[in-house]
Amino acid sequence: MKLALKVTExxxxxxxxxxxxxxxxxxxxxxxxxxxxxxxxxxxxxxIIRRNSYSLISDPYDGSAYEIAIRRExxxxxxxxxxxxxxxxxxxxTVSAPxxxxxxxxxxxxxxxxxxxxxxxPFLSQLKQLDMEQKPYELHYAARxxxxxxxxxxxxxxxxxxVHISEEGARMDLGAILDGQPLGTHVYTCGPEGxxxxxxxxxxxxxxxxxxxxxxxxxxxxxxxxxxxxxASTGETVHVKADQSLLEALEAAKVEIEYSCRGGGCGRCQxxxxxxDGRILHNxxxxxEDERAAQKDIMPCMSRFKGTRLELxx
Amino acid sequence: MPNTEFSxxxxxxxxxxxxxSQGAAPAIMVADEAGAQALADLAASDASVxxxxxxxxxxxxxxxxxxxxxxxxxxxxxxxxxxxxxxxxLNDARMGTQLYLAGSEGLMGHVSxxxxxxxxxxxxxxxxxxxxxxxxxxxxxxxxxxxxxTTDPFICSHCGLTLFVRDHFSRRLGVFQGVCVDAETPGDVxxxxxxxA
Numbered sequence: 001m002k003l004a005l006k007v008t009e010x011x012x013x014x015x016x017x018x019x020x021x022x023x024x025x026x027x028x029x030x031x032x033x034x035x036x037x038x039x040x041x042x043x044x045x046x047x048i049i050r051r052n053s054y055s056l057i058s059d060p061y062d063g064s065a066y067e068i069a070i071r072r073e074x075x076x077x078x079x080x081x082x083x084x085x086x087x088x089x090x091x092x093x094t095v096s097a098p099x100x101x102x103x104x105x106x107x108x109x110x111x112x113x114x115x116x117x118x119x120x121x122p123f124l125s126q127l128k129q130l131d132m133e134q135k136p137y138e139l140h141y142a143a144r145x146x147x148x149x150x151x152x153x154x155x156x157x158x159x160x161x162x163v164h165i166s167e168e169g170a171r172m173d174l175g176a177i178l179d180g181q182p183l184g185t186h187v188y189t190c191g192p193e194g195x196x197x198x199x200x201x202x203x204x205x206x207x208x209x210x211x212x213x214x215x216x217x218x219x220x221x222x223x224x225x226x227x228x229x230x231x232a233s234t235g236e237t238v239h240v241k242a243d244q245s246l247l248e249a250l251e252a253a254k255v256e257i258e259y260s261c262r263g264g265g266c267g268r269c270q271x272x273x274x275x276x277d278g279r280i281l282h283n284x285x286x287x288x289e290d291e292r293a294a295q296k297d298i299m300p301c302m303s304r305f306k307g308t309r310l311e312l313x314x
Numbered sequence: 315m316p317n318t319e320f321s322x323x324x325x326x327x328x329x330x331x332x333x334x335s336q337g338a339a340p341a342i343m344v345a346d347e348a349g350a351q352a353l354a355d356l357a358a359s360d361a362s363v364x365x366x367x368x369x370x371x372x373x374x375x376x377x378x379x380x381x382x383x384x385x386x387x388x389x390x391x392x393x394x395x396x397x398x399x400x401x402x403x404l405n406d407a408r409m410g411t412q413l414y415l416a417g418s419e420g421l422m423g424h425v426s427x428x429x430x431x432x433x434x435x436x437x438x439x440x441x442x443x444x445x446x447x448x449x450x451x452x453x454x455x456x457x458x459x460x461x462x463x464t465t466d467p468f469i470c471s472h473c474g475l476t477l478f479v480r481d482h483f484s485r486r487l488g489v490f491q492g493v494c495v496d497a498e499t500p501g502d503v504x505x506x507x508x509x510x511a
Binding site: 107109178180181183186203207209212 | 339405407408412430434
């Protein structure tokens with residue numbers, strides 16, 4: 001489902017991060033969501049439509065608007081720069097209905113939320129849900145400097161909200177955070193891959209069950225060398241440009257394909273490979289090690305190809 | 315006597331993998347008289363598993379454990395008496411605490427439900443079935459629980475309906491489900507048979 005909305009607020013939160021508020025142009029209520037959900041934003045520019053997913057930061061129970069916060073990535077493929085430079089109040093914008101790949105496990109007795117940098121965004125909606133449900137939680141937000149910590153403006157001042165600014169010498173101590181948490185605690189991490197791995201490693205060392213450790217990495221499709229794929233049903237060859245993902249190239253060529261997260265996490269765009277002479281460069285979080293090695297499946301939103309022939313079952 | 319092998323059933327029917335030592339981690343262990351032998355076997359496989367273990371015995375005394383010496387040992391007459399004690403241990407426990415249950419399905423179902431309520435993932439609970447195959451059954455009609463059911467069908471001890479013993483199990487409540495066997499044709503009750511493993 002797609003929603004045609006209007007940009008009603010744009011606010012500079014920090015030198016690199018802007019907050020956007022989208023409302024229905026007629027004032028109608030939007031579908032509510034759950035903490036940790038994201039929307040996919042369409043960014044049409046010339047012939048191409050970029051689609052990036054962003055975590056919702058507004059109140060999940062408030063249907064009056066959706067809010068997102070976007071960090072400008074000058075080395076990215078252009079989506080965040082487009083949002084920062086081309087989108088202003090009053091513009092129309094098309095977004096998907098919310099979907100959630102990072103929901104809270106409400107069976108938990110306590111929730112520990114750990115954010116690094118822009119990884120604070122999914123927690124902003126989660127903590128509104130946790131407050132509403134009156135669930136115990138603590139939030140740890142790590143950033144390099146106070147100036148860069150865009151989330152500070154959006155966080156409540158509370159004893160269980162901890163901000164760790166490394167420039168001020170207040171580095172986050174994962175051992176101290178995780179050790180001694182009550183039985184039934186779940187931990188959620190969002191931020192750089194290194195932080196996610198460090199939390200998982202520390203939790204495993206303390207004997208935490210895997211099912212109690214959750215994470216979400218924001219991944220954008222990496223650019224790479226151009227390559228070509230063949231569509232098995234039509235024999236058509238689709239060219240994938242250096243700064244384009246395979247999914248985007250398929251969409252541009254009007255090849256029908258499903259998608260949801262566009263970040264290699266949800267599994268919706270998984271596609272069978274009918275012939276592969278070369279090496280698939282898997283960049284997703286979905287396929288298992290064995291599936292990657294078999295080269296019989298590819299996640300077109302993230303992964304690329306190096307070789308002479310890749311044929312897709314589309 | 316090893317871990318009981320139950321005949322294959324629906325996927326959701328609980329199965330018990332047997333106790334495997336997770337080393338000298340903080341642990342809560344709950345067992346009845348038959349299950350105590352599984353704890354003794356566990357300690358024999360790795361003595362360090364008892365270094366930080368709190369053991370709750372239900373309906374039996376310390377002698378059933380032989381010379382196994384956990385850091386704390388509690389003797390309780392029955393599950394009802396053990397419940398507040400186990401709940402307290404779970405509430406005070408920290409992440410990384412291991413839970414070992416051994417004995418009847420009624421004991422394991424009840425204590426695992428307490429652990430799930432305390433936020434523990436069910437797949438992290440170690441269980442080994444020993445002894446009686448009697449079941450703890452909930453009447454789906456009146457919601458009353460009948461302990462130690464060994465026949466199928468059986469009479470609900472609360473509302474008196476004749477109930478068919480299902481393999482459907484509520485992990486939240488720790489009980490198998492009993493469904494009225496003669497709802498369509500009152501009085502047409504199949505022959506009573508002993509429950510099999």
